[in-house]
Amino acid sequence: MRNVSEATVTEAVTEKFAGCDSPRLKQIIGALVRHLHAFVREIEPNEAEWFAAIKFLTETGHMCDDKRQEFVLLSDVLGVSTFVELINNRKEAGMTETSVLGPFFVEGAPALPMGASIVQDATPADLLVEGMVHDKDGKPVAGAVLDAWQTAPNGKYDVQDPSQPEMNLRGRFTTGADGTFSFRTCLPKEYPVPTDGPVGALLRATGRHPWRPAHLHFMIEAPGFKKLITALYFEGDQYLDSDTVFGVKDSLVVAPAAHGDEGNSRISYSFGLERAA
Numbered sequence: 541m542r543n544v545s546e547a548t549v550t551e552a553v554t555e556k557f558a559g560c561d562s563p564r565l566k567q568i569i570g571a572l573v574r575h576l577h578a579f580v581r582e583i584e585p586n587e588a589e590w591f592a593a594i595k596f597l598t599e600t601g602h603m604c605d606d607k608r609q610e611f612v613l614l615s616d617v618l619g620v621s622t623f624v625e626l627i628n629n630r631k632e633a634g635m636t637e638t639s640v641l642g643p644f645f646v647e648g649a650p651a652l653p654m655g656a657s658i659v660q661d662a663t664p665a666d667l668l669v670e671g672m673v674h675d676k677d678g679k680p681v682a683g684a685v686l687d688a689w690q691t692a693p694n695g696k697y698d699v700q701d702p703s704q705p706e707m708n709l710r711g712r713f714t715t716g717a718d719g720t721f722s723f724r725t726c727l728p729k730e731y732p733v734p735t736d737g738p739v740g741a742l743l744r745a746t747g748r749h750p751w752r753p754a755h756l757h758f759m760i761e762a763p764g765f766k767k768l769i770t771a772l773y774f775e776g777d778q779y780l781d782s783d784t785v786f787g788v789k790d791s792l793v794v795a796p797a798a799h800g801d802e803g804n805s806r807i808s809y810s811f812g813l814e815r816a817a
């Protein structure tokens with residue numbers, strides 16, 4: 541393998557992996573080498589640029605621990621998280637589409653009775669969220685555990701904001717025989733993804749804003765069904781068409797309707813779960 545040239549380097553590297561026993565790993569590493577080399581061939585980075593790229597990835601790694609995952613955020617803003625999610629969740633018509641999980645899901649949200657509020661401070665719980673979990677034939681799914689989480693009106697999740705009670709705006713509800721659910725909350729707020737790391741620097745350097753439209757996250761699990769990770773977005777939000785992590789789908793946008801007096805509102809949404817393979 542001497543005297544590799546610009547013309548032969550890709551083939552030389554590919555051949556090095558010829559003995560790989562796993563067909564899938566061989567396919568993956570082969571594609572990685574091919575696409576990476578094509579990228580370098582197109583960009584022709586100078587050495588300062590190449591070291592800047594290494595430094596960027598190093599800083600991204602240094603920003604990762606059990607609470608912060610800058611590589612996931614990088615994958616999010618490059619649209620790769622959504623791309624992988626789309627490939628793995630090709631939906632039949634009528635089944636609920638998925639949306640990004642994000643880094644703010646917390647295990648062990650309080651299990652609450654139907655109709656309860658997930659607001660744990662003095663914020664008015666003026667939004668009623670109700671609906672049903674159903675299968676592909678529209679039949680109710682009983683015993684579905686619906687985990688919901690969202691930001692407070694200041695655009696922050698409880699885990700980002702010491703002024704909020706622990707587990708504020710998080711709750712778990714289990715559907716009964718009729719598959720329905722309901723809970724009360726407040727309207728979530730748009731917020732920027734974390735910008736204090738290398739991904740934030742990348743967004744600034746490229747003139748991109750860091751905002752996500754307001755949304756209400758859901759994770760829904762039921763025995764015999766595929767876990768659904770999704771979110772609902774709100775009609776009229778200024779960031780619906782420019783979500784920095786590409787999570788918005790038309791089918792997930794809702795318009796709260798007035799509910800009773802005193803400025804309360806209500807959304808109703810039915811989640812269609814696919815059977816597990």
Ligand code: BEZ
Nearest residue numbers: 616640642643644733785
């Ligand atoms: C979120 O919706 O919680 C989120 C998703 C991707 C990156 C940052 C936050």
Ligand code: FE
Nearest residue numbers: 642644755757
């Ligand atoms: Fe979120």
